[in-house]
Amino acid sequence: MKYIVLSLICGLASACGNMGTGTTGNSTTETTTPATYTPVANATNTEVNTRDRSDATMTPFDQNENSKDIAITAEIRKRLVGSTMSVNAANSKIMTQDGKVTLRGPVANAEEKARIDAIAKEVAGADKVDNQLEVAGN
Numbered sequence: 001m002k003y004i005v006l007s008l009i010c011g012l013a014s015a016c017g018n019m020g021t022g023t024t025g026n027s028t029t030e031t032t033t034p035a036t037y038t039p040v041a042n043a044t045n046t047e048v049n050t051r052d053r054s055d056a057t058m059t060p061f062d063q064n065e066n067s068k069d070i071a072i073t074a075e076i077r078k079r080l081v082g083s084t085m086s087v088n089a090a091n092s093k094i095m096t097q098d099g100k101v102t103l104r105g106p107v108a109n110a111e112e113k114a115r116i117d118a119i120a121k122e123v124a125g126a127d128k129v130d131n132q133l134e135v136a137g138n
Contacts, residue, residue, distance in 0.1 A: 069096040072124050076101065079119045085112050092116055092133060102130045110135055 073096045080090045086108040093104040101124045107113050113133045120129045 068099065072096045072099070072101060075123045076120050079123070080116065083115070085115065088136065089116060094120070096124070099124065100128045100130065102132060104132045105134070106136045107133050108136055 073094050076094050080092065080094075083090065088105065089107045089112040091105065092107065093102075095102045095104070101120050103116060103120055107116065113131065113135055116133060117129060117131045120131070
């Protein structure tokens with residue numbers, strides 16, 4: 001009985017020792033090496049984050065909590081999300097303070113920047129939009 005238990009323990013230890021190596025017992029299986037990750041140059045947003053820490057730069061925390069400003073932001077957001085623009089465009093920062101809208105964030109191209117600007121001007125008024133959207137890659 002001792003020998004049976006001992007052989008079972010050794011067998012389990014052997015099987016556990018081979019976990020993740022592609023081998024189990026006497027059979028072998030082919031192991032695969034995961035694809036190597038190559039980071040994108042300038043993948044960090046250090047410059048943008050530094051700029052956004054400045055009190056002079058408007059961030060979503062500056063959004064007013066009054067019903068009129070919230071309604072303006074919500075209407076612009078609804079139109080962006082319902083559009084066929086890129087994910088970045090649909091996720092643009094929209095901040096409204098005292099009826100004035102500030103748009104920030106990256107968009108795929110100049111056409112998206114212009115479309116978002118037009119939507120914001122239609123909702124808030126032509127003279128009440130500060131378009132700070134950035135075209136990706138520029």
